[in-house]
Amino acid sequence: DVKVTQSSRYLVKRTGEKVFLECVQDMDHENMFWYRQDPGLGLRLIYFSYDVKMKEKGDIPEGYSVSREKKERFSLILESASTNQTSMYLCASSLAGLAGGKGIGGTQYFGPGTRLTVL
C-alpha cells in the first residue's frame, strides 16, 4: 500500500524560528514534491526533487529551502518563519518522468499534511 508520511500534523512556531518539515515515502519513488495549500489559492508548488541531492524551484520557493539526502526522505526548511508562511504543507511523491527525470512523472500520492501556524 502506498505510504507517504509527514513528521507532524500540527505545528506552531514563532516568527523568526527555523522550521523543519519532514516527509518520508516507502514506494521507492524518484520524485518528491512540497506544496502549500491556502484557501482560495489552491495548491502551489514550492520545490520539487527528481533524485537524491537534486532539486528544482517551484512557483513559490522564496523563504524556503529543501534537502534530499536519501531517496525516501524530502525535507522542507523555513529558514526564518514568518506569519505569511502559516499554511497547510503537503508532501507528495511519484515515479520519475521522462527527460532525465525532470519530465512529468506518474501518479502523485500525498501525505496527510502539516498545518503550520506561525505566531
Next chain:
Amino acid sequence: DAKTTQPPSMDCAEGRAANLPCNHSTISGNEYVYWYRQIHSQGPQYIIHGLKNNETNEMASLIITEDRKSSTLILPHATLRDTAVYYCIVRALFAGGTSYGKLTFGQGTILTVHP
C-alpha cells in the same frame, strides 16, 4: 494542463450512488483524467485515473465519454466518510517538459453525503 469544470456542490444520500461530473472539453490526446479527493484538513487522496476506457477500482468507477470531453466519477455506495471535496484534473503522464507534473487543483465539487 487542460482546464476542468465541476459543479461547486452536490448532495447524496448514504447508500446511494454518487455521480460527480467533470467537463474537460480542451483535453489533449495524451492527457489523462485524474480524480482526487480531500477530506477536511487532510492531504489529497488519489482515487482513480483513466485515458479513454472506463476504469474501476476498489474506491470508484470512472466513465469517460467517447469524445473524452467529459467524465463522471461514480462512488457506487456513498457513505458519510465520502463527504469531501472532489477534484477532477487532466494531466499528461510520464511525458517530457519542465512543469515536473505539478498538480493544479481547481475549486472541485463539495460532496455532502447525508444519513
